[in-house]
Amino acid sequence: MKLQRFGSTLAIAMAATLTLAACGNDDPTTAGGDAPASSEAGDLAGALSASGSSAQNSAMTAWIAGYQGVQSGVTVTYDAIGSGGGRENFLAGAVPLAGSDAYLDEAEQTAAVEVCGDGGAFNIPVYISPVAVPYNLPNVGTLNLTPSVLAQIFDQQITNWNDPAIAADNPDAELPDMDITVVNRSDESGTTENFMEYLSATAADDWSYEADKAWPVAGGEAAAQTTGVIEVVGSTEGAIGYADASAVGSLSTAMIGVGEEFVGYSAEAAAKVVDASELVDTGVEGDLALDLARDTTESGAYPIVLVSYHIVCSNYDDAATADIVKNFVGYVISEDGQNTAAEAAGSAPISEDLRTQAQETIDMVGSN
Amino acid sequence: MSSSTGGAGSATEQSAPDAVPKSPRRLGDVVFSGASLGSGILILITLLGVALFLVVEALPVLTAAPDAITGGAGFFAYVWPLVLGTLMASAIALLVATPIAVGIALFVSHYAPPKLGNAIGFVIDLLAAVPSVVFGMWGLQVFAPALGDLYQWLEDYMSWLPFFTEASNTGRTLMTASLVLAVMILPIITSVSREVFLQTPKLHEEAALALGATKWEMIQTAVLPFGKPGVIGGTMLGLGRALGETMAVTIILSPGLFTLNLIGSGNATIPSEIALNFPEASGLRLSELIAAGLVLFVITLAVNLFARWIVDKRSEFSGAN
Numbered sequence: 001m002k003l004q005r006f007g008s009t010l011a012i013a014m015a016a017t018l019t020l021a022a023c024g025n026d027d028p029t030t031a032g033g034d035a036p037a038s039s040e041a042g043d044l045a046g047a048l049s050a051s052g053s054s055a056q057n058s059a060m061t062a063w064i065a066g067y068q069g070v071q072s073g074v075t076v077t078y079d080a081i082g083s084g085g086g087r088e089n090f091l092a093g094a095v096p097l098a099g100s101d102a103y104l105d106e107a108e109q110t111a112a113v114e115v116c117g118d119g120g121a122f123n124i125p126v127y128i129s130p131v132a133v134p135y136n137l138p139n140v141g142t143l144n145l146t147p148s149v150l151a152q153i154f155d156q157q158i159t160n161w162n163d164p165a166i167a168a169d170n171p172d173a174e175l176p177d178m179d180i181t182v183v184n185r186s187d188e189s190g191t192t193e194n195f196m197e198y199l200s201a202t203a204a205d206d207w208s209y210e211a212d213k214a215w216p217v218a219g220g221e222a223a224a225q226t227t228g229v230i231e232v233v234g235s236t237e238g239a240i241g242y243a244d245a246s247a248v249g250s251l252s253t254a255m256i257g258v259g260e261e262f263v264g265y266s267a268e269a270a271a272k273v274v275d276a277s278e279l280v281d282t283g284v285e286g287d288l289a290l291d292l293a294r295d296t297t298e299s300g301a302y303p304i305v306l307v308s309y310h311i312v313c314s315n316y317d318d319a320a321t322a323d324i325v326k327n328f329v330g331y332v333i334s335e336d337g338q339n340t341a342a343e344a345a346g347s348a349p350i351s352e353d354l355r356t357q358a359q360e361t362i363d364m365v366g367s368n
Numbered sequence: 369m370s371s372s373t374g375g376a377g378s379a380t381e382q383s384a385p386d387a388v389p390k391s392p393r394r395l396g397d398v399v400f401s402g403a404s405l406g407s408g409i410l411i412l413i414t415l416l417g418v419a420l421f422l423v424v425e426a427l428p429v430l431t432a433a434p435d436a437i438t439g440g441a442g443f444f445a446y447v448w449p450l451v452l453g454t455l456m457a458s459a460i461a462l463l464v465a466t467p468i469a470v471g472i473a474l475f476v477s478h479y480a481p482p483k484l485g486n487a488i489g490f491v492i493d494l495l496a497a498v499p500s501v502v503f504g505m506w507g508l509q510v511f512a513p514a515l516g517d518l519y520q521w522l523e524d525y526m527s528w529l530p531f532f533t534e535a536s537n538t539g540r541t542l543m544t545a546s547l548v549l550a551v552m553i554l555p556i557i558t559s560v561s562r563e564v565f566l567q568t569p570k571l572h573e574e575a576a577l578a579l580g581a582t583k584w585e586m587i588q589t590a591v592l593p594f595g596k597p598g599v600i601g602g603t604m605l606g607l608g609r610a611l612g613e614t615m616a617v618t619i620i621l622s623p624g625l626f627t628l629n630l631i632g633s634g635n636a637t638i639p640s641e642i643a644l645n646f647p648e649a650s651g652l653r654l655s656e657l658i659a660a661g662l663v664l665f666v667i668t669l670a671v672n673l674f675a676r677w678i679v680d681k682r683s684e685f686s687g688a689n
Contacts, residue, residue, distance in 0.1 A: 054647055085650035181537045186623045187644035213648065214438075221538055221633055222622045224644055228508075232622075235513060236538045 042071030048324045051079035052086020052099030055190050055244075056127050056308045060099065062344030063332050070331050074324055083190060083308075090311055091115060096321050097329070098311040099127075101190035103289035109282050112313070119314030120284040122365070124358050126332050127308035127341065128348040130270035131195055134233050134251040135240040137161065137176065144169040146257035147202035153240060154182055154199065155207060155217055161238060169257070176238070183232050183241035186222035188213035194306040195242045201294035202303070244306070245270075246346020256304060259297030267348035269302035275351050276301055284314070286361045288354075305348075315366050322367035333358045419665065426659035432652055447660050449626030453542065453635040454664065457617065458610040460546035460630075465554050466603055472554075473561035478587060489562060496555035504619030507548040512539035512620060519543070519631040534632040540622040543630040545637075548616055553606030560602025564595040597679040604675035611668055614639035638664040 050060075057080040064076045081089075083100040090098035091108060093115040103123035104112060112121040133150070135143055145153070149165050152158040158165055161175045185192050196211040209216040221239070223232045226247045233239045234251055245253075245265045255262035263269055276296045280289040294303045310329050316322040331337045338349035350358070434442035472492065476485040516539040523535040568591045576586040618640040622633035642657045649657055 080647070082648035082650060084648070088650055179537060186618075188648045190648075218625050219633070220624075221536070221540065222624060223540075224618050228619065231508060232538060232540070235509065238537065 044071045045073035047075045049077045050097040051089050053083040054080040056099045059341035059345040062340045066340040101308045116313035117315040123289040123309040126310045129306045130245040130265040131304045132245040132248045132265045133254040134248045140173045143254045144262040145254045151199045151203035151206035178238040181239040182220040184215040198294045198304045265302045270305045270348040271351050272301040286364045319367040422662040426662045428655040429659040450638045454637040457546045461549035461610045464550040469557035472558045477565040492555050492558050500615040504616040507620040512544045515539045530628045531630045533629045536632045542635045545617045545621040549610045557602040557606045561599045564598030568594045614643045618643050
């Protein structure tokens with residue numbers, strides 16, 4: 001009996017320790033606020049709360065930490081509740097800054113007039129992340145896939161790696177006689193939506209589904225979060241998936257057909273497709289909402305990218321808020337800010353041209 | 369697990385003769401009865417709070433147009449595959465875990481030498497302290513790939529059963545998730561069963577042996593009937609964990625539409641559906657997920673009431689007789 005008593009006490013103690021440990025691994029953003037108080041920097045003081053896209057979350061964490069070195073008097077908090085929730089909060093006037101993988105559409109711009117005044121709201125692209133197509137075929141070093149073949153694989157129309165359609169683009173590769181295991185996200189995700197938008201734009205004949213956060217094709221292998229997809233692709237021979245490029249690690253990734261050539265993902269290639277994109281006319285002067293040129297044929301551009309925006313008002317009621325928002329977004333798009341995000345989240349820094357445009361837009365933000 | 373409570377209060381009242389004035393209540397009595405009453409009320413308030421939250425947040429779904437719900441065919445069409453998936457996973461886990469748990473408990477309580485029995489009991493209890501995310505990672509990286517060949521074999525030879533029609537390439541199936549769940553609920557059922565088996569009255573056991581019963585017959589006639597309510601109670605605790613398990617299922621299972629095929633990807637459970645989609649959900653989608661949580665809450669409540677009813681019905685076997 002003694003031993004049993006001891007055993008149950010120990011078990012309870014261990015359970016308590018584990019529970020406490022589980023509570024402890026929160027993101028460091030909340031603690032970062034008061035850390036570098038000793039080294040005073042900047043002249044602004046106050047708080048900025050933002051909410052939105054979870055794709056931006058790790059970049060945002062890095063920006064918030066980096067921003068402490070620029071304006072130590074400003075406390076920025078970011079709540080990654082998802083792009084839709086972020087836009088809702090912004091339009092309800094609950095937060096002065098939203099992160100979103102999609103820009104405010106026309107209906108939302110109309111609603112934005114209520115909180116931002118007649119000038120509406122600005123969409124500023126701040127985060128570019130290439131989406132890679134990792135695959136697991138140990139004997140195939142390079143895999144070239146045209147958009148059409150890619151769409152058919154992910155639609156499960158092409159089910160074997162030795163399919164002639166794949167072989168046609170890969171004359172030198174030894175493609176095995178093996179079932180293709182398609183791995184998609186099991187949770188709703190902006191990555192899925194962007195990947196599907198790309199397939200719709202470039203392979204409309206082979207891809208009939210409408211872009212959505214949830215994966216539409218049944219019968220594939222589904223895995224939770226980016227890490228789950230990477231894990232399953234990595235452990236399953238013959239698997240292919242799509243995932244944020246920063247997470248693919250040592251897995252081989254497919255070269256994607258753009259025009260006549262095949263392009264692998266890189267930060268420069270991803271930034272290139274954003275530069276090749278045209279601005280959407282949202283009726284707001286200075287707005288930088290982008291119509292991504294996913295069907296671009298420009299040499300060296302990698303077309304499967306996720307672009308995430310910061311959404312800010314053109315006009316704030318409160319001058320202090322306006323100053324903080326301008327200053328913070330200014331830091332985010334600065335070379336320093338973009339490199340910080342690239343290191344922390346593996347994103348592609350925006351180009352110099354886009355930075356100039358974004359700075360012009362930020363300068364238009366005012367207060368009354 | 370036996371119903372040894374009740375009667376204590378009436379006994380003290382009877383023992384106090386009318387002539388003697390009531391003895392002053394001691395401070396310890398007042399504090400303790402207040403504390404236990406407070407605890408009882410607190411748990412009811414907590415439960416009520418959870419139920420209220422679920423109902424209030426789920427209301428928009430019940431009034432929403434059917435085509436606004438995910439899947440476009442109303443909330444019921446959305447939630448029933450999830451309910452079936454949850455029940456299927458839990459049922460398989462229970463079917464696998466209960467016999468093993470009872471076997472372990474019997475071994476520990478009646479067959480093994482006491483020292484070995486205690487050591488085994490200790491190890492089983494430790495299993496309960498492993499976080500579910502660890503079970504999930506183990507299931508994904510080790511267990512699922514290891515089961516791949518078994519699933520292929522089942523497809524080759526057993527595909528005349530609707531459960532084994534098409535094997536998954538990765539082993540990330542409802543069957544794998546259920547087996548991991550079985551491992552997770554094993555410690556709960558085992559320790560509860562062990563405790564009740566140990567409480568079997570020695571007189572019953574010795575009487576059975578004296579009548580010429582073998583050890584197995586003694587267990588059959590004395591230990592198992594006595595322990596039945598306890599085993600059922602432990603099973604229901606395990607079922608509660610299996611129904612609500614989120615992390616392990618989310619990591620292991622490759623979710624999809626409802627299918628009877630247990631060895632291919634497909635099916636989903638309510639907790640993992642909520643965990644997967646909650647981070648990006650807002651508005652009506654959030655209400656849908658919370659409504660699914662409400663359905664799970666009701667199912668768990670019903671299961672527990674049913675178990676309580678069974679235990680009460682069989683309580684004549686326990687304790688006093």
